[in-house]
Amino acid sequence: MHPSKILLAALLLSTLALSATSSKVTYDGRAIIIDGKHKLLVSGSIHYPRSTAEMWPDLIKKSKEGGLDAIETYVFWDSHEPARREYDFSGNLDLIRFLKTVQDEGLYAVLRIGPYVCAEWNYGGFPVWLHNMPGVQMRTANDVFMNEMKNFTTLIVNMVKQENLFASQGGPVILAQIENEYGNVMSSYGDEGRAYVEWCANMAQSLHIGVPWIMCQQSDAPEPMINTCNGWYCDQFTPNRPTIPKMWTENWTGWFKSWGGKDPHRTAEDLAFAVARFYQLGGTFQNYYMYHGGTNFGRTAGGPYITTSYDYDAPLDEYGNLNQPKWGHLKELHDVLHSMEDTVTRGNISSVDFGNSVSGTIYSTEKGSSCFFANTDSKNDTTINFQGIDYKVPAWSVSILPDCENVVYNTAKVSAQTSVMVKKTNVAEDEPAALSWSWRPETNDKSILFGRGDVTANQILDQKEAANDLSDYLFYMTSVNLKEDDPIWGNNMTLRIAGSGQVLHVFVNGEFLGSQWAKYGVFDYVFEQQIKLNKGKNIITLLSATVGFANYGANFDLTQAGVRGPVELVGYHDDEIVIKDLSSHKWSYKVGLEGLYQELFSSDSSKWQQDNYPTNQMFTWYKSSFKAPLGTDPVVVDLIGLGKGLAWVNGNSIGRYWPSFIAEDGCSLDPCDYRGSYDNNKCVTNCGKPTQRWYHVPRSFLNNEGDNTLVLFEEFGGDPASVNFQTIAIGSACVSAEENKKIELSCQGRPISAIKFASFGNPLGTCGSFSSGTCEASNDAISIVEKACVGQESCTIDVSEDTFGSTTCGDDVIKTLAVEAIC
Ligand code: GAL
Numbered sequence: 001m002h003p004s005k006i007l008l009a010a011l012l013l014s015t016l017a018l019s020a021t022s023s024k025v026t027y028d029g030r031a032i033i034i035d036g037k038h039k040l041l042v043s044g045s046i047h048y049p050r051s052t053a054e055m056w057p058d059l060i061k062k063s064k065e066g067g068l069d070a071i072e073t074y075v076f077w078d079s080h081e082p083a084r085r086e087y088d089f090s091g092n093l094d095l096i097r098f099l100k101t102v103q104d105e106g107l108y109a110v111l112r113i114g115p116y117v118c119a120e121w122n123y124g125g126f127p128v129w130l131h132n133m134p135g136v137q138m139r140t141a142n143d144v145f146m147n148e149m150k151n152f153t154t155l156i157v158n159m160v161k162q163e164n165l166f167a168s169q170g171g172p173v174i175l176a177q178i179e180n181e182y183g184n185v186m187s188s189y190g191d192e193g194r195a196y197v198e199w200c201a202n203m204a205q206s207l208h209i210g211v212p213w214i215m216c217q218q219s220d221a222p223e224p225m226i227n228t229c230n231g232w233y234c235d236q237f238t239p240n241r242p243t244i245p246k247m248w249t250e251n252w253t254g255w256f257k258s259w260g261g262k263d264p265h266r267t268a269e270d271l272a273f274a275v276a277r278f279y280q281l282g283g284t285f286q287n288y289y290m291y292h293g294g295t296n297f298g299r300t301a302g303g304p305y306i307t308t309s310y311d312y313d314a315p316l317d318e319y320g321n322l323n324q325p326k327w328g329h330l331k332e333l334h335d336v337l338h339s340m341e342d343t344v345t346r347g348n349i350s351s352v353d354f355g356n357s358v359s360g361t362i363y364s365t366e367k368g369s370s371c372f373f374a375n376t377d378s379k380n381d382t383t384i385n386f387q388g389i390d391y392k393v394p395a396w397s398v399s400i401l402p403d404c405e406n407v408v409y410n411t412a413k414v415s416a417q418t419s420v421m422v423k424k425t426n427v428a429e430d431e432p433a434a435l436s437w438s439w440r441p442e443t444n445d446k447s448i449l450f451g452r453g454d455v456t457a458n459q460i461l462d463q464k465e466a467a468n469d470l471s472d473y474l475f476y477m478t479s480v481n482l483k484e485d486d487p488i489w490g491n492n493m494t495l496r497i498a499g500s501g502q503v504l505h506v507f508v509n510g511e512f513l514g515s516q517w518a519k520y521g522v523f524d525y526v527f528e529q530q531i532k533l534n535k536g537k538n539i540i541t542l543l544s545a546t547v548g549f550a551n552y553g554a555n556f557d558l559t560q561a562g563v564r565g566p567v568e569l570v571g572y573h574d575d576e577i578v579i580k581d582l583s584s585h586k587w588s589y590k591v592g593l594e595g596l597y598q599e600l601f602s603s604d605s606s607k608w609q610q611d612n613y614p615t616n617q618m619f620t621w622y623k624s625s626f627k628a629p630l631g632t633d634p635v636v637v638d639l640i641g642l643g644k645g646l647a648w649v650n651g652n653s654i655g656r657y658w659p660s661f662i663a664e665d666g667c668s669l670d671p672c673d674y675r676g677s678y679d680n681n682k683c684v685t686n687c688g689k690p691t692q693r694w695y696h697v698p699r700s701f702l703n704n705e706g707d708n709t710l711v712l713f714e715e716f717g718g719d720p721a722s723v724n725f726q727t728i729a730i731g732s733a734c735v736s737a738e739e740n741k742k743i744e745l746s747c748q749g750r751p752i753s754a755i756k757f758a759s760f761g762n763p764l765g766t767c768g769s770f771s772s773g774t775c776e777a778s779n780d781a782i783s784i785v786e787k788a789c790v791g792q793e794s795c796t797i798d799v800s801e802d803t804f805g806s807t808t809c810g811d812d813v814i815k816t817l818a819v820e821a822i823c
Helices: 003-019 056-065 095-104 143-162 186-205 268-280 326-339 341-346 446-450 463-467 781-789
Strands: 025-027 032-034 037-039 041-046 070-074 108-114 173-178 213-216 226-231 246-252 283-292 348-355 358-365 368-375 382-386 389-393 397-401 418-425 437-441 455-457 473-482 493-499 503-508 511-516 525-530 536-545 563-572 577-581 587-591 620-627 635-638 645-649 652-657 694-697 707-714 724-738 741-746 754-761 794-799 816-822
Touching (some): 032 173, 037 283, 041 056, 041 108, 056 095, 056 283, 070 283, 095 108, 095 143, 108 143, 143 173, 143 186, 173 186, 213 246, 246 268, 268 283, 268 326, 326 341, 326 397, 368 382, 368 389, 446 473, 446 536, 463 473, 463 587, 473 563, 493 503, 503 525, 511 525, 536 563, 652 694, 724 741, 754 781, 781 794, 781 816
Parallel strands (some): 041 070, 041 283, 070 108, 108 173, 173 213, 213 226, 226 246
Antiparallel strands (some): 032 037, 348 358, 418 724, 437 620, 455 587, 473 536, 473 587, 493 525, 493 563, 503 511, 503 536, 563 577, 620 707, 645 652, 645 707, 741 794, 754 816
């Protein structure tokens, strides 16, 4: 071989060997150390089953562009092991493919195995078969449980090891988590709980993953487990040993939504404030929960009553679009923080109290210093003096000075663009106005309502036990024989049922009597309605429809689902109430619906009727075909007009729908003031509107050529006439930034078509309603911005008098640029 070729081959070999080099992940009291380097890490949660494998590369790329170093995910036991020792890692459950996608993008991964995960996921991620194992007690020192937990954890660790995905093997996974927030509930489990934590730590350690293990919200986490913090703020958190770094595994970027609940929003200003405070006060690893929340497809939503959307107001929205300005404001913060990695993770720390709730932190190394100034007052802006220079620190904000002299970032000053997302009608439809529908009733055979089930028991069963989570739907049926001389008999008889808080439909002798349900956080209610009974045999049929199982709290796994009982007939006589308890009658149970067994959502059954479809009729299946919207923008289906049910596109479940559940009151008309501690009742929207009207249809569920099928199972009764497909895209982009900033405007992949407003001076208003103020630059701002931006997918503008000409604002006014661009 020619010598130069030998050299090339050797070089290739050495680069190969280099890329396969494993990373050593250790830590000290300051930071996670990777290959000897102290790291300032910013991470974000993306739960792989809440999107599709086709979406992952784009989501992870946008995460990297947003300045993340790592992606955190839970592992979802119930989805991976739907039946004991039967596993599923296909499609959006392909954990290994997800981790490799993270690796391909050059990011680290944090693997939160749990396998209890909470996460507003059905039953907190526990498979329901586990609950049905004899002798099991969850999350405590119980052999049956520990054996299953160890089995699943070992399986996951081995899969990851086999693909060399731990950093110790050259892979992206730098940390793994066992359990989840057990410390929040441990006291309810007594000594057994303590023993369980020890067992978790030992079991995890015995798996030899070569990277550190973490336990979140576990202040007594045994060595060498690293205890970490979860919450909206974690700046005050101190780890339980001085030898471990201060880490934040869940910084809630917003909050989840429940059926009937409001839309939560957490502002970019407050989120950035929380992050900056954390790094100011010694934190070195912070993770956004969620960075992309996504969608609860199928029956994965927990709660009960968590919506199908798990948008979370995260930096990437449910569909994977940038949620601006949040994404951009945080990106800027990450860039600044990363530029200070060395000082923040290794420097000497000193602090200054400036009074008036303003505190400064100075990190210094031999190479230089970096400073943070925080104003934690929720109302008053304050000016401080540091080393002879005055700095104005707005209320509830942190200023960051990477060189301790120039403020490069302030959490309250958002110069990232606000993107206004719009929904567009499906232009691929020939007749976009209306879809045409075929339909069929759930069953023509009403026998089910007359008591014929699959199993019987002389008691009311917990739905988890009777249905094993195979379906949301469970029929409970019993019969009652009444004679006229029965003490209960009379004109005023009721049926009284204690339910679990979830949805209940009641039928007597095949006729519908009534329905009832509660809302998130309400675990029981009593249904009571007058009934007319026959002399002789009467059939009582209860259809329970669960909307996910409980996922949080001490012993949440024991929260009963379905009909709780007692089920009673009550006779109201003049001076006496007679109660007939039916609870220990012979009950017959049937799981699921006929249409589900027949797989109406995917099969091409011929039993669909083409004639005029019925509306407002319970238990009706509807089917329609449609063309995939052109282009690549995310697709949603608007289910307005429907009640509650399940929806499928080409056989893929897009989740439960419930547009008839109207969000509660409690939205304020005042503009949202981000200052002061956030909680999920602050800055809420959507009061009085359908909790969730639009449902995500991932592009990979659609055929671009030919027809697509939408199938709905309507449980309550509704009208599909207004159902239609839409795409989501950015409609306009606004910026409002102070001078001496470089701003970027982008239509996210499409050209900027026009500039609707631009003014440099002291413009007023917010995006969509900007107007000029009392002073303005001499040059025409609109034409300057037009020149720089129109026709481009993105443009950068220097916000200064150099660009826009001098103003008449005077020196006391901080000049700003406001722009509204049309995409
Ligand atoms: C935490 C939990 C997460 C998630 C979050 C709320 O307590 O660890 O899994 O449930 O609350 O979204």
